[in-house]
Amino acid sequence: MIALTGSPPNTAPLHFPAASKERPVIPQTAPPVDPSILAAAEKSARFEGELQELNMRNARLGAWFVMVLVPFCAVLDWLAYPAHFWEFLLLRILCSSMCIPLLLALDRPWAARYHRVYPVILPLLPAMAICLMIYFSGDGSSSYYAGLMLCLVGTSFVFHWTFREIGLTVALVLAFYLAATIPNLNFNGDPRSIGLFINNTLFILLTCVILYCGSRQHHAIRLREFVNRCKVEAQREELARRNQELSATLKRLKETEAQLNQSEKLASIGRLSAGIVHEINNPLNFVKSALFVLKKKTKNMPPESVESVAQILADIGEGVDRVASIVSDLRTFAHPENKGSSPVSLHLALAKAARLMAQQVGDSQAKLHLEVPEHLTALGDENHIIQILINLIQNSLDAMQHHPSPEIFVRGARDGDEILLSVRDNGPGIPEESLQRIFDPFFTTKEVGQGMGLGLSLCYRMMQGMGGSITPFSQLGTFTEFTLRFKPSAAPAPAAV
Structure with missing residues (x-):
């Protein structure tokens, strides 16, 4: 990934990520792009990757074109040079057969490294065959020069030539043509043949100039399209990021609204x-x-x-x-009692709650696992925390009365700017419709006479009074977990007496 600098004012730097297979339509009226951005885009790994993929795909198409069309045009040899028909047919078959290794090489891993060779070699193969036909025909003003123009024009449509590639190809085609025609010219003979040669050469030169200028323009258009596409993708990424932020904000607003309600x-x-x-x-x-x-x-x-x-x-x-x-x-x-918040050792508070619940835990044949570090200190009221823990452990024991191996896990840890204390059991879980109402006063799933539904409501109010929160999470048939969130304490908790 590279970042372009030198962008216009009020424009963020562009980033070119990994190669993408999507190629959006070029806009009709694209805004002007800083030349420094175009230069950086041309050297970017993504642009090179797209060019490589395009060349590999078009090389396969071009090889098949040469293999099929070059022998097919033997009918022109029968009409123009019947005396050389078999010689020319052999040349055409040889030209087509030389495309077979090029086609097979496309499946090799090293072909992608030399992908820039194909836009040069594929037009040169039929061009060499045509120049050899012109040379063997002995006609310096042969009309087969049109075949050279066809090779160049066809290749410009199939491949996206760079400046160096088209310059090298055009120069080699012109050299082959002159090498094939000049030895057959008779400067002391018919001046008409000299005129036709000059005429043909000028046609080829003009075609080369047009193709060169057109390729430069086309290359510039592709670069602008690439840069504009990167801008659109950057804007989409920014929009997606802001959408995520908005979704997170809306979620927090809904949670806050639920807490307020x-x-x-x-x-x-x-x-x-x-x-x-x-x-x-x-x-x-x-x-x-x-x-x-x-x-x-x-x-x-x-x-x-x-x-x-x-x-x-x-x-x-x-x-x-x-x-x-x-x-x-x-x-x-x-009238919940609020003594204010002070440093509380969650390890000691849990130990006291466990001692108070030892009889009930033993009678239920449950295993109580305590995993709270000794140094974990939170701001709160110790009596309230002990009451909350007793309530949650008692609820877990009530829910696991018929469980073959009841277990309760109490874990504590620091999470950024919060202290987390979770109480989790392996009980039957709480249905979703009940999970939404468990903090409502007088809501209970216990049988009549076993509870009036104020325990969790009191826990909720006490956690609010300490500046914390309590969050339930459950999965039917697997577990139920309550997470208590406290503010951390910078000062250490007082030692146990």
């Missing part, structure tokens, strides 16, 4: 929960007081009734405690 939803539920807690707490206290009085009254009851009444009061007390637990969760959800 979730926060607004949680705030609304929080305000509602605050009112519900206040309204429930007062009658709940009355019930607790009444239960306390009833338990004292049972001492004065007949012995046969004490046991049944005590059992009923115990059931009522259990229900009241359950309601009190729900009210406590609602109070925490409505």
